[in-house]
Amino acid sequence: MFSYNLPDGGLRARGFINAQGEIKFDPPVFEQRYTTAVRILEDPLWGQKFKKVVDFGCAEMRLLSLLRRVDGIEHILEMHYPFQVDINEDLLRSNKLKAEPLVSDYLKKREGPLRVELFKGSIDASVAELQNVDAVIALEIIEHLYPKTLENVPKNIFGFMQPKIAIFSTPNSDFNVLFTMLPNGFRHDDHKFEWTRAEFKEWALNICQQYPNYKVAIIGVGDAPPDKKEIGYVSQIAIFVRRDLLNHSLIEPLCNQIRVDCNPDPDFQYKEIFAVDFPYNIDERSKEEKLLDEARYQISRCQRVDRYFNRDLGVYQVPLTVLKDYIENIDATMDELLCVLKQDDIEVKGDYIILPEHDEDESSYRHYDDCYDDDYGTWDDARYDNENIATDDEVGACGGSSPGKDDATYESEENWD
Known part of the structure; x- marks a missing residue:
């Protein structure tokens, strides 16, 4: 036993x-x-x-x-x-x-x-x-x-x-x-x-x-x-x-x-x-396409995170570790990611993706800074929502859905046999 x-x-x-x-x-x-x-x-x-x-x-x-x-x-x-x-x-x-x-x-x-x-x-x-x-x-x-x-x-x-x-x-x-x-x-x-x-x-x-x-x-x-x-x-x-x-x-x-x-x-x-x-999503993208799409998605998010902005250089420096979990999930390597970024003319220096300063007024995006957990390399949408920051149609500003409540109940019945 x-x-x-x-x-x-x-x-x-x-x-x-x-x-x-x-x-x-x-x-x-x-x-x-x-x-x-x-x-x-x-x-x-x-x-x-x-x-x-x-x-x-x-x-x-x-x-x-x-x-x-x-x-x-x-x-x-x-x-x-x-x-x-x-x-x-x-x-x-x-x-x-x-x-x-x-x-x-x-x-x-x-x-x-x-x-x-x-x-x-x-x-x-x-x-x-x-x-x-x-x-x-x-x-x-x-x-x-x-x-x-x-x-x-x-x-x-x-x-x-x-x-x-x-x-x-x-x-x-x-x-x-x-x-x-x-x-x-x-x-x-x-x-x-x-x-x-x-x-x-x-x-x-x-x-x-x-x-x-x-x-x-x-x-x-x-x-x-x-x-x-x-x-x-x-x-x-x-x-x-x-x-x-x-x-x-x-x-x-x-x-x-x-x-x-x-x-x-x-x-x-x-x-x-x-x-x-059951119906299910069939992702027909190549590994390179998946890597590039995820990189572009993270770039879009990180250009609104104040902690990544280097004011002396006037650029955003986004750690490559932001993509670490995603890379592992699709059995890709960091070398494959770097190759895809280079082909798409996305600048990388050392362990950072280099992004130009965002053109929009960034003051309205400062709350994104609290949604990213440096220790785990993940976005904490639930914490953002729990702080009662406004969301649109119950979708977190960091991209996550607000949790719902399951009110389902079972009828009373004999249940011990």
Whole structure:
């Protein structure tokens, strides 16, 4: 095992007993699970982005709205497991609207591609669609599985798919002392089991023993009331991480050949319900054109920054480091930048771009001087806006957009299963 904590201090959440004597969670537990899964994927600890993500989820597709906003994800597969053979495909198709691009996705296009596909199929089927997956998410799924299917899940995910990271959650039955159980003794009428923390840990460690390329950390969401902390969290989460993601050597070579023994009955094979590609900006400029455009943009801004003006020489001296981050982002070198500047007759002396004095009245631009951070080489538009300096249509004078408020709320619902 390895130790893991969510970045930035974890979630701000609480569990409490209301006036009716019922256990409640703030925010709802389903939100905590989704948010935790996303924050795990976004954690800089891994040192990379996850491009292809598979969500073995239910037909409600709530997690998708968060996943599609995670930086670096280019392909999301929503794999909906048929708990019953006659799963309602009309329901899946009706949720297509949750996967389709919004009007805002066309008005402000993504910087990279994103393809979303919805499949009906079994979580234990080794199919071509599941190859080359970086991350697997399976929230509150395994407790719905029959023993044979549950037995095949590790074979499919850790033996065939071999993702960099896999996130599983399941109810913690130690917590059930605070709930009124259904007639089947569980929280949901379709649950086949509910594990204690010890049973879940044993399942996770057995997987790591069988597939030694993986290590696991166990966390949870849904806090117990302060006087019941000994029962743990309402929902327990196992984070399986491939050893190379932790900078450890792999014990076995990676191989994701389809195994016949992993494939269930043909009735449960994958069937695509729909697929959609999101609009995104395609930058067709050459590297030289990108460098020149950015240089001209920074020149335009810096000619209004008083600190760069050398009054003795009557010129602006702009440090080349102003362009440092941009150069790195497009895998360019400083020599390539200097070459582009020279071709465009932009004067460079030492570590500075030399610019003539601006012709306009510069007194109205002095506030730009406070928007540039010398230590980080970046423009601080948010600080400019927060100082209540006038902006046009909520656009910062330094080029940034003023932050908005998200007033979206979820309706109250049962959320602990």
